Amino acid sequence: MAEKKKCKAAITSQIMLSPGIYSMWLKFPSDCNIAAQAVPGQFLSLYCREGSRLLPRPISICELAPEDRLIRIVYRIAGQGTQEFSRLLAGDSVEVLGPLGNGFARGTGAGILIGGGIGVPPMLELAKALHREGAKVQTILGYRDSDLFLASEFEQYGPVWISTEDGSAGTKGNVIDAIRENEVSGDMIYACGPVPMLRGVKAFAEEKGIPAQISMEERMACGIGACLACVCRSREEDSHSHVKNKRVCKDGPVFFAQDIEL
Amino acid sequence: MNLSVDFAGVPMKNPVTTASGTFGSGAEYGEYVDLNGLGAVTTKGVAATPWEGNPTPRICETYGGMLNAIGLQNPGIDVFVERDIPYLKKFDTRIIVNVCGKTPEEYCQVVERLASEPIDLLEINISCPNVKAGGIAFGQDPRLVEEITAQIKKKAKQPVIMKLSPNVANIEEMARAAEAGGADGISLINTLTGMKIDIYKRGFALANKTGGLSGPAIKPVAVRMVYQAAHAVDIPVLGMGGICTAEDALEFLMAGATMVAVGTGNFHDPAATRKVVEGIQEFMDAQGVQDIHELIGCV
Numbered sequence: 001m002a003e004k005k006k007c008k009a010a011i012t013s014q015i016m017l018s019p020g021i022y023s024m025w026l027k028f029p030s031d032c033n034i035a036a037q038a039v040p041g042q043f044l045s046l047y048c049r050e051g052s053r054l055l056p057r058p059i060s061i062c063e064l065a066p067e068d069r070l071i072r073i074v075y076r077i078a079g080q081g082t083q084e085f086s087r088l089l090a091g092d093s094v095e096v097l098g099p100l101g102n103g104f105a106r107g108t109g110a111g112i113l114i115g116g117g118i119g120v121p122p123m124l125e126l127a128k129a130l131h132r133e134g135a136k137v138q139t140i141l142g143y144r145d146s147d148l149f150l151a152s153e154f155e156q157y158g159p160v161w162i163s164t165e166d167g168s169a170g171t172k173g174n175v176i177d178a179i180r181e182n183e184v185s186g187d188m189i190y191a192c193g194p195v196p197m198l199r200g201v202k203a204f205a206e207e208k209g210i211p212a213q214i215s216m217e218e219r220m221a222c223g224i225g226a227c228l229a230c231v232c233r234s235r236e237e238d239s240h241s242h243v244k245n246k247r248v249c250k251d252g253p254v255f256f257a258q259d260i261e262l
Numbered sequence: 263m264n265l266s267v268d269f270a271g272v273p274m275k276n277p278v279t280t281a282s283g284t285f286g287s288g289a290e291y292g293e294y295v296d297l298n299g300l301g302a303v304t305t306k307g308v309a310a311t312p313w314e315g316n317p318t319p320r321i322c323e324t325y326g327g328m329l330n331a332i333g334l335q336n337p338g339i340d341v342f343v344e345r346d347i348p349y350l351k352k353f354d355t356r357i358i359v360n361v362c363g364k365t366p367e368e369y370c371q372v373v374e375r376l377a378s379e380p381i382d383l384l385e386i387n388i389s390c391p392n393v394k395a396g397g398i399a400f401g402q403d404p405r406l407v408e409e410i411t412a413q414i415k416k417k418a419k420q421p422v423i424m425k426l427s428p429n430v431a432n433i434e435e436m437a438r439a440a441e442a443g444g445a446d447g448i449s450l451i452n453t454l455t456g457m458k459i460d461i462y463k464r465g466f467a468l469a470n471k472t473g474g475l476s477g478p479a480i481k482p483v484a485v486r487m488v489y490q491a492a493h494a495v496d497i498p499v500l501g502m503g504g505i506c507t508a509e510d511a512l513e514f515l516m517a518g519a520t521m522v523a524v525g526t527g528n529f530h531d532p533a534a535t536r537k538v539v540e541g542i543q544e545f546m547d548a549q550g551v552q553d554i555h556e557l558i559g560c561v
Binding site: 004005006047051052053054055056081097218219220221222223224225226227228229230231232240241242243244245250 | 286306313315320321323332335337341478527532
């Protein structure tokens with residue numbers, strides 16, 4: 001079996017979408033077209049050039065253009081590693097491992113896509129894929145304030161509702177408030193965002209009897225399931241250690257909400 | 263060119279293995295690196311029963327390294343024997359099984375269970391800084407090191423490597439204690455106990471507060487300790503601590519290590535082990551070295 005390996009991706013463009021939030025398109029070489037293998041909900045490990053920063057940064061996939069060997073990532077500057085990435089320009093390169101983890105299981109019924117904060121980006125490729133496959137796409141995006149990065153890009157796939165913590169756009173409150181206010185219903189919930197939001201999504205899904213898939217986040221080291229750093233508590237025994245600790249990087253990052261203790 | 267070494271009576275095709283805990287039982291990394299190319303795979307610590315490990319966050323990056331407090335999450339010896347050993351036996355590489363326990367009896371239970379298994383060496387973890395019982399508690403007192411080594415040696419059917427902690431004042435004393443207890447080899451260093459504060463949260467970066475520091479940041483400490491330990495005992499030394507490249511590995515070999523392990527370096531590059539083996543070959547070729555033994559302990 002051929003060894004999987006780090007690929008050197010060329011940056012074709014990078015723009016700042018809003019303060020601290022960057023959008024980058026990566027082009028992969030023809031012998032390493034990971035854009036063709038990736039599905040919505042998976043992530044990439046990006047490696048820093050600065051040698052003092054050893055660990056890869058896990059970043060979710062925002063869009064795929066496999067025929068052009070392109071992957072888009074939208075990320076927030078969370079520390080020195082992502083700061084380094086934000087300074088890369090078109091023509092620079094970055095080492096990437098991926099695609100990693102498991103993506104969303106896509107249904108054909110009406111989808112309720114929920115993204116909160118930096119959990120918004122992975123919902124974009126999911127919206128595109130569901131739309132392409134003929135599923136109804138309804139998107140609810142939660143932001144802190146009126147800085148609604150990426151929101152307008154979802155409109156081509158279906159209706160979009162917004163919630164903001166400060167009430168400056170859409171429903172004042174959180175994504176669940178926006179869903180209730182607009183009486184959004186569907187057959188499957190897909191969500192990515194901070195843990196408090198995911199807790200709310202899980203409770204809402206249980207109340208309405210709608211299956212929900214949630215994308216989890218945790219500090220990672222290896223990114224491939226070996227080091228056991230990024231575990232989350234699960235209802236059933238995990239396949240690795242049989243101690244109800246699922247690995248976010250390998251068993252996830254997408255899980256069915258009822259399987260995870262939040 | 264000869265890269266093969268003998269470690270405690272076990273012939274190895276080359277002197278490179280993995281540091282316990284950084285490589286699982288090889289299955290995940292098997293997709294990224296050909297395990298046939300390694301001298302040995304050292305597996306993640308296994309106990310008598312499954313261990314849950316510590317709460318998250320379990321890791322954080324630090325300058326030139328990282329802190330971890332995984333807490334030895336593992337599936338227990340039954341799953342390990344049924345699942346992980348058969349997987350590794352598919353490859354032409356040696357198997358070093360790292361063993362952990364909360365009491366001497368637990369270590370012995372695992373060692374006895376492994377007696378009839380087709381593994382090559384045992385590595386006894388008496389140096390994990392992240393568990394409340396066992397681990398480092400046994401590794402910081404030379405009398406306890408000798409005692410637990412002797413107890414394990416009575417039960418063990420494979421050669422025993424004692425994995426030593428760097429969190430001690432005198433590493434030679436610990437190395438000699440392991441040798442006196444009958445150890446067939448020693449490995450060092452485990453991680454250095456450290457702490458990171460998240461200044462924005464005004465709290466600890468790790469749920470466990472403290473963690474074990476690994477990576478290039480600790481390499482000079484590790485090289486020094488390997489040198490001291492190798493000169494204090496007659497049993498072979500498996501050296502590790504921050505090895506990412508062949509140049510790093512060669513420092514340990516020249517300091518007196520018969521074998522070396524790549525640990526945190528695997529997280530930076532899943533193919534690091536293969537590249538270390540290749541780099542050692544290239545170095546020997548460029549330097550006109552015919553046999554790796556010309557380099558081991560040459561300083």
